Amino acid sequence: MAWEFFSIIGIMAFAISGAIVAMQEEYDIFGVYLLGIVTAFGGGAVRNLLIGVPVSALWEKEMLFQIALFSMTVLFLFPNGLLKHWYRWGNFFDAIGLSAFAIQGALFAVEYNLPISAAVVAAVLTGSGGGIIRDLLAGRKPTVLKHEIYAVWAALAGLLIGFEIVTKDLYLYLLFIVITVLRILSYMYKWRLPFKSLQGSQQ
Template sequence: MTWEVLSIIGTIAFAISGAIIAMEEEYDLLGVYILGIVTAFGGGAVRNLLIGLPVSALWQQGELFLVALISMTVVYLFPRQMLPPWKRWGNFFDALGLSAFAIQGALHAVKMGHPLSAVIVAAVLTGSGGGIIRDVLAGRKPLVLHAEIYAAWAILAGLAIGLRWANSPMELYILFIAVAALRILSYTYGWKLPRRAVGEKVGGR
């Protein structure tokens, strides 16, 4: 039941973030729904393809699709009422979604007997793949790859599960809290990974 609640929280957070970005880009109603659905479920779909799960398994999550649709509809109909609380709490719920989805993705890969590399990829794609697809479709640089420490926390979740540091339900809950807390701390204090610019672009442009 706890994981189901966390999945609902993550689905709501990701669907709303996709819908808000679509509205910022002035997409029409269909575009809002498509971008929200892609954000909430796109990472899981790509993960399934890579680790050998049937993509059709996504369609068994009818309740989560309904939750996503309701969330996006509320945001679309009442943007002025929804945006202030989202700006205040959106990153918090997004952190919960990242942690829950990354752990679930890693567990899927472990259950299928995949190596550590596949477990990490499954965690990253499930936790942050939807956001990457969202930003690409919106014509933006994927924020999770350059602006904030985001995917790195999904990698941490994948490592912990792939190396069997977290096996029991209690250990998984502790891992969930740790990953969510690190994500919250990283955006609160503006932590960033090292980056290096090449300088002059090719051709001097």
């Protein structure tokens, strides 16, 4: 039950997130669908490659593809006046997708009896891989590669699930809420990881 919930929520959230970015960049309808699909399924494809699962396994998720296409179609058909407000929610949907896919990725690794390190990697890649590909295709700097706190929350979910601290469905749902809220708070209050700039030293 938890697996299906996080798969559906993650697919919908990242598909909408990718579609919003595409419309912000004034892509045509093909670009909207392409960027949405890549955002929704790109992280899972990269994860499958690294943990030894055939990428072709994604094509067995026909229902999830239909959900992604339906979500983007509804968004595309929204009146422009309403879409202006939806643009402001891009980071909100991104946070939902990050949380849902991070948990789903960690559960994926645990199901295959992989070590804790694999659970963390699977959580980070599933939660942020699609967003990285989306930002690169849109000509933006990937959020996860900047000093903004993003993938850290996915890694936290992977650790908690990998160590089997969070196992029951109820606790997984609570973890989903906590990770989503933490990501939103880190964006709103501009929480940052330590970083070092070399721009001044180049002069």
